Amino acid sequence: MAASTAQATANTAETSGTNFEQIAEFSQEQELKAxxxxxxxxxxxxxxxxxxxxxxxxxxCHLYIGQEAVVVGMQMALKEGDQVITGYRDHGHMLATGMDMNGVMAELTGRRGGYSRGKGGSMHMFSREKHFYGGHGIVGAQVSLGTGLAFANKYRGTDNIAVAYFGDGAANQGQVYESFNMAKLWKLPVIYVVENNRYGMGTAYTRASSTTDFSQRGRSFDIPGEKVDGMDVRATYAAAQRAVEYARSGQGPYILEMETYRYRGHSMSDPAKYRSKEEVQKMREEHDPIEQVRKRLLAGGVAEDELNAMDKDIRAVVNAAAEFASSDPEPDVSELWTDILH
Structure with a gap:
């Protein structure tokens, strides 16, 4: 969807309480990029x-497998200088912002070449260059910090926006609503993205939340929100355009509930026995974000060999990053005394 079309859609629709169904029309180039x-x-x-x-x-180690369309679609709608902050399921967000794969993998293995020089691990990686302000291990803490990033943008007079990602579990945290109130009160340029992957640490969101329409969690603060098919990158991109236009134009915060799904457990130590294998298989077969794009490209005349070659190239880069992360030296003991506030 062109920006002008997205603008027309946003302008003619009710922003608060509307569940948009529009998807962007992708060119072949956009499909291949996604x-x-x-x-x-x-x-x-x-x-x-x-x-x-x-x-x-x-x-x-919290894996993002299954949720890729959310962050890729969002990132396609952002511009240089826009900030991203999220929780602990964060590797996908890092890569989408353009952070180096070697540096991310090396941080996971605790090596010198990692983004936090091997001292932070999965939940503590940052890149000022790519405007990525971290995964955070404290549930919901990133929402307040993301609101602070938006405050800084307004205070400095820039036209940049902040995107704060959090999950359905974090949506029930009190600091989320304190942030909503301040963001609306001061009309801060922030987009709150609720990645509703259906389960918290081991509980279905329908059992943990008294109201399950997370797009409407900002209603008492007069913050508009919408539900989005988070498994379709065209839908996430179109919704991101609407939200970005709203926030960047000075109207204040916006909420996007991305309805998505994680294929793996909450973390690597979670066997995910609280759901059936059939449920996961059904999602993979009918809604996989990558297969949707692949099928459209094949139907549009792109050769399967070309797509297989792309996958092969990516696997080679990932394998090289894993090799780097396995062979890079561990941090010197002197690193214990660096990056300390005193």
Whole structure:
């Protein structure tokens, strides 16, 4: 969908309480870009899962497999200087913002070449260059911090916006609503993206939330919101355009509930026995974000060999990142005394 079309859609529709069904019309170039970026995230996460199983990644490891269309579609609508902040299921967000795969993988394995020099791991990676302000291990904490990023944008007089991602579990945290109130009160340029992947740590969102329409959680603060098919990158991109236009034009915060699904457990230590294998298989077969794009490209005349070659190239880059992350030296003990506030 062209920007002007998105603008017309946003202007003619009721912003508060509306569930849009529009999807963007992608060119073949856009489809290929989306496919490449989603494949890169998935192959990276698959490799991270392997390294975790081999004992090369310590601590927690939360994989993003299945949710790739959310962050890729969102990122396609942002511009240079817009900030991103999220929780601990964060590797996909890092790669989507353009962070180096070697640096991300090396941080997971605790090596010098990692983004936090091997001292932070999965939940503590940042890149000022790419305007990525971290995964955060405290549930919901990133929402307040993301609101602060938006406040800084308004205070400095820039036209940049902040995107704060959080899950259906974090949506019930009190600091989320404190942030909503301040963001609306001061009309801060922030988009709140609720990645509703249907389960918290091990509980279905329908059992953990008294109201399950997360797009309307900002209603008492007069924040508009909408539900989005988070498994279709065209839908996430179209919704992102609407939200970005709203926030960047000075109207204040916007909420997007991305209805998505994670194929793996909450973390690598979670066997996910709270759902059936049939449920996961059905989602993979009928709604997989990568397969949707692949099928459209094949139907549009792109050769299967070309798509297979793309996948092969991405696997090679991921394997190289894994090799770097396995062979890079560990941090020197002197790193214990750096990056300390005193």
């Amino acid at each position: 496919l490449r970026e989603m494949l890169a995230i998935r192959r990276f996460e698959e490799k991270a899962g392997q390294l975790y199983g081999m004992g090369l990644i310590g601590g927690f």
